[in-house]
Amino acid sequence: MPTSRPLLHGSILRGALGALLVCSYAAPASALTLQGEAAQDLTATVFATSLGNPVDVAELPDGRVVIIEKLGAVKVFTPGDEDPEVSNISLVTGGQNEQGLLGIVADPDFAKNNFIYVYASVVQDQNNRHQVRRYVLGADNKLGVMKPVIDMGLMGPANHNGGGLSIYGGFLFVGVGDTGKNNNTPANHIGSCLNLANGKVLRVKLNDDATLGQPADDNPLMAVNLVTGCDTSSEMDDDPFVMRPPEKRVYAWGFRNPFRIWADPMTGKLWVGDVGEASLEEISLVEKGKHYGYPFEEGSKKYTNTQQTFQPTGTCMGMTPASACVAPLLDYTTKAGPDNAGAVMGGRILDGCGWPDKWKSRYIFGDHEQGKVWSIDVNATRDGIVADSKKDFANTNGVTAMRMGTDNALYIVERGAGSVTRIVAKAAPEATPGSCLTTNPTPGGVGGSGGGGGATSGGSAGSAAGGTATGGSGGAATTGGSASPSGGSGAGGPGAAGATAAGAASGGGSTPTSEEGCGCRVASGRGSAALGLAALGAALGLVLGRRRARGG
Missing domain, CATH: 2.120.10.30 (TolB, C-terminal domain)
Incomplete structure (x- = not known):
């Protein structure tokens, strides 16, 4: 063994x-x-x-x-x-x-x-x-x-x-x-x-x-x-x-x-x-x-x-x-x-x-x-x-x-x-943190609490295709317009979830029609950092590491 x-x-x-x-x-x-x-x-x-x-x-x-x-x-x-x-x-x-x-x-x-x-x-x-x-x-x-x-x-x-x-x-x-x-x-x-x-x-x-x-x-x-x-x-x-x-x-x-x-x-x-x-x-x-x-x-x-x-x-x-x-x-x-x-x-x-x-x-x-x-x-x-x-x-x-x-x-x-x-x-555009939301899009999310028509805070429903998110009250048409792919209870599309939500939850970035630009957005967008890593061997000491210069 x-x-x-x-x-x-x-x-x-x-x-x-x-x-x-x-x-x-x-x-x-x-x-x-x-x-x-x-x-x-x-x-x-x-x-x-x-x-x-x-x-x-x-x-x-x-x-x-x-x-x-x-x-x-x-x-x-x-x-x-x-x-x-x-x-x-x-x-x-x-x-x-x-x-x-x-x-x-x-x-x-x-x-x-x-x-x-x-x-x-x-x-x-x-x-x-x-x-x-x-x-x-x-x-x-x-x-x-x-x-x-x-x-x-x-x-x-x-x-x-x-x-x-x-x-x-x-x-x-x-x-x-x-x-x-x-x-x-x-x-x-x-x-x-x-x-x-x-x-x-x-x-x-x-x-x-x-x-x-x-x-x-x-x-x-x-x-x-x-x-x-x-x-x-x-x-x-x-x-x-x-x-x-x-x-x-x-x-x-x-x-x-x-x-x-x-x-x-x-x-x-x-x-x-x-x-x-x-x-x-x-x-x-x-x-x-x-x-x-x-x-x-x-x-x-x-x-x-x-x-x-x-x-x-x-x-x-x-x-x-x-x-x-x-x-x-x-x-x-x-x-x-x-x-x-x-x-x-x-x-x-x-x-x-x-x-x-x-x-x-x-x-x-x-x-x-x-x-x-x-x-x-x-x-x-x-x-x-x-x-x-x-x-x-x-x-x-x-x-x-x-x-x-x-x-x-x-x-x-x-x-x-x-x-x-x-x-x-090597060929990728320089991207600021949080800008490339198609990198790790997140479906669903916490649906938001928009309250009709021009409601604010329609949610961070997510930026991927689908998922099983039920969203919050801001997404369904019963509380304010129809949910768009980037907010409320809908399945998210690529791009950041919006902060405007419920009415026409549109503040979350558009769904690109092609790979051109790959959905990159300014750093104000929300992205998932759902990063998990892998296993380590048994450790003996704990060292305060110093970071090397960040490249790329």
Whole structure:
């Protein structure tokens, strides 16, 4: 079994190397080198270096960049200032395992509410160790008021903790790991226990404090009374399945460690990188109410009844509710990495404003252990991939995240190098933060409160096509005119949501009729900084990093 898969597979960090990486300012600026077409079309510049185990990043529409580190540091970089403001979230782990501060995402309406969300190991009780919290990030770059979004039910032993966060249509998606128990034959079946949150992707409400963190009304188990479950335990192996009331926050199940996830704002489809056990790493296109196989299947590898003594008849179809195991879009062997290891890092489609068209139909993903980032072509409907289209994108040192900002740039986090690299298209127009809203458009949003005719504040309904946002009272024609694509309860179009809304909610930027100009707008527009990143290895020290000059 691999022994070098920190944070993702529950193994020990490569000791001496890890110590050097997090304790020395002499760490390499970045190991990232672009490859092939990426080297021809794109420019990479180190954004920040000498970081102590960076795990995730969020670029905000006002130009600030927030980098989180595994041991709890939240570092906020302001344009023109090399020294970040540092806040710390108190954790219950010393960094010797996969626990810690693991994920961050900014609210699509950050320009109005200043909310960021984090996934962290903060409670001594192992049965409720992980929380998803909402913080107000002040103009002084310090964390302000905290409100829990999820504070119960996320078990957190040493390994497979998850940490993926993404927002779509007014809902927060959360990737939660299955709690561990590494074994060459999968021995942990908690991902199929539908009364527990671990080993799942959750979907919860965001848009109203009164219902914050509650299950989405159309989650798949909302109307189900009893499901296939198991008694609460952090490491489920050969215990029998039993019928139990459902965990209603569950959106999809059958995962091992969905560490990085991304909701496509154009389709609402959720792309999930699920870290494998001993055979295969996988990228899945996740839909509501589906079983993604684990532990009955690992990628395209199927385990037999003799290997899975705990499985019900028919594997995935033997569960209640029944769902056939869904095959991944792609999988690949773990054995290409050092020590026969692999740890997939889910990414995103490269909808960069002003980027060459060919990149806008490519999904990138990486592998923490193999030190690679690849691209693969997606089909025209963005719900599948093109066979034999995988290409090298970059060589890295411990990639943990890949996220687009509202500033026309792709940010890649490298744990091994202790750095974040900023990548832009050579041919792209220079864009100010928040100006390229087609880069990461956000559907739905908080619909607004316009009150008829020429109402003000018709909402930040979002800038993408569709979603399930219901909006506020400013959108529907019953309270004031008809909602346009950029405000109220309608599905947003590209461009910023308007501040005029209800009547003819038109202040949010027009929907471009072609790719010309790619929807770039002045910096006053609202953009999503829903950037999630990837996993890090176990950390030893906490270093106050200094930012390198920002390029591009």
